[in-house]
Amino acid sequence: MAGPPEVETGRSPSERRRQKAAEKVAEERRRRWRRWRRRGSRVAVVLLILGGIAAGIALWLSRQKVLPPTTMANHVELSPRAHVLTEPMPVEIQKHMLEHADGGGPPGVIMQYNCQKFTCPATLVDALTRIAKDYPAFVYLAPNPTMDARIALTRLGRILVLEEFDPDRIHRFIRADGT
Numbered sequence: 001m002a003g004p005p006e007v008e009t010g011r012s013p014s015e016r017r018r019q020k021a022a023e024k025v026a027e028e029r030r031r032r033w034r035r036w037r038r039r040g041s042r043v044a045v046v047l048l049i050l051g052g053i054a055a056g057i058a059l060w061l062s063r064q065k066v067l068p069p070t071t072m073a074n075h076v077e078l079s080p081r082a083h084v085l086t087e088p089m090p091v092e093i094q095k096h097m098l099e100h101a102d103g104g105g106p107p108g109v110i111m112q113y114n115c116q117k118f119t120c121p122a123t124l125v126d127a128l129t130r131i132a133k134d135y136p137a138f139v140y141l142a143p144n145p146t147m148d149a150r151i152a153l154t155r156l157g158r159i160l161v162l163e164e165f166d167p168d169r170i171h172r173f174i175r176a177d178g179t
Contacts (some may be wrong), residue, residue: 065148068112070159072099079103084132085142098156101138109135109155109174112144120150124165131170139174 011019068091075095079102089097094110101108111128113120128151132141144152151162153173160173 067147067149067159067161068110068144068152068154069095070098070154070157071095072156075099077103080140080142083136083140084129085140087142088144088146089140089142094154097140098154101140106138107156108138108140109153110140110142111151111153111170112142112147113151114144114147114149116143116145117148118150118163121165124151127165127167128170131167131174135174 072095074092075098076092078093078096080089080093080097089110089112096103097108097110099108100106111132113124113128115124128141132139149161149163151165153160153162153170155173158173160169162169
């Protein structure tokens with residue numbers, strides 16, 4: 001007994017097989033494309049999240065103040081050529097002076113000023129120079145055009161940031177562990 005007679009559709013069995021195969025291939029392509037779209041949207045979400053995190057970190061870093069160091073990590077065993085400098089003191093040397101002034105004395109105190117970013121009174125550098133000379137064994141004075149403060153004093157583990165010249169606070173910081 002034979003099966004139901006084939007309905008003539010105008011196509012041969014081999015054409016119908018080719019058509020079925022083409023439909024399968026097309027369906028597989030659509031399936032793959034949907035998968036890639038899903039993956040692509042996931043990747044896009046991940047990239048957006050990472051971009052947001054990167055933007056947040058960049059914003060946070062841009063708002064951080066640049067101040068002189070208060071630690072001696074990564075210092076070099078060099079001393080500045082004088083206690084009162086007219087050029088910025090390299091950070092590595094600042095750190096060494098915090099450890100011990102002149103490479104063997106007591107821990108140093110470094111007074112720095114920034115009259116490039118900030119407007120300073122004409123007498124500021126002279127007044128700071130007089131204070132530095134009051135403590136010739138361990139106090140240094142240098143400009144620091146990169147810091148975000150008009151005046152900063154550092155000693156090992158401590159910092160005093162001043163927007164205005166205050167000789168009493170400066171002397172207290174130099175003589176003690178900071179106030």
